[in-house]
Amino acid sequence: MKISFGVFLLIAFVIVTIASFIWKYRGLIYFVGIVFLIWLFFKFFFVALIVILGLIIAYFIRRVQENERMSSEADRAKQAHQEDVDAWRKEQERKYGPNWYQANRDEQKAEANNARNNQATKLIDYNRRWDSIDPYIILGVREVSTFTEMKNQYKFLSKKYHPDVATEANSDAIMKKINWTWDEIKKEQENY
Structure with missing residues (x-):
């Protein structure tokens, strides 16, 4: 077949x-x-x-x-x-x-109040930063931030507080402080 x-x-x-x-x-x-x-x-x-x-x-x-x-x-x-x-x-x-749901709500309200209090503290610290002598506090960055992050923050603050643009009465003093801070950070970076 x-x-x-x-x-x-x-x-x-x-x-x-x-x-x-x-x-x-x-x-x-x-x-x-x-x-x-x-x-x-x-x-x-x-x-x-x-x-x-x-x-x-x-x-x-x-x-x-x-x-x-x-x-x-x-x-x-x-x-x-x-x-x-x-x-x-x-x-x-x-x-x-x-009544766990009520206790849970109370706990959430307490956390929200703590967050508001922390935010108020941060605002106070932010307003006092121009009185500081620490360049990182003035610039508003952490010491472990990269040089690029610091440079970007410097540029941002320079634009914001430039005497020709800023509306604050003490913008000249703030700008001098920002420039001093940037010089200090650059010196520190050169030493490393």
Whole structure:
């Protein structure tokens, strides 16, 4: 019994299709499938049509499976998040009792008041920085800042407090202080 090339390709196509679903060799299935479909199209039009429909159905089945997998992963993530929220609520109830939400609000208000107080302190320090003799405080940078950051801050302050632009009455004194600060920082950088 002589097996024609088309039957051989059909058998190969079935084997490769099964293998592609198991091991996901897409390139191989496409190559064998295209060769087989070309041969089938010229030999047996209706058989080729059935095979093409089978491939389209297989494609959509794979897509549905992928969507289901992604959906189940999202459901698991949502469930894990809900478990975390429930655990947090139980922890709050254990800490503060049945009125934990009120205690939590009081705690948040206290944190907001502390933040406002810290901001007020920072504003006071900012206004006093022109009286300082520390170049880093005057410039408003940390000692570990890079030279480029310091230079950018110097340029910013120079533009802001330049006597021709600034509206402050003491802008001349502030500008002298900024220039002195920049000279000190440059000297320090040259010494390193």
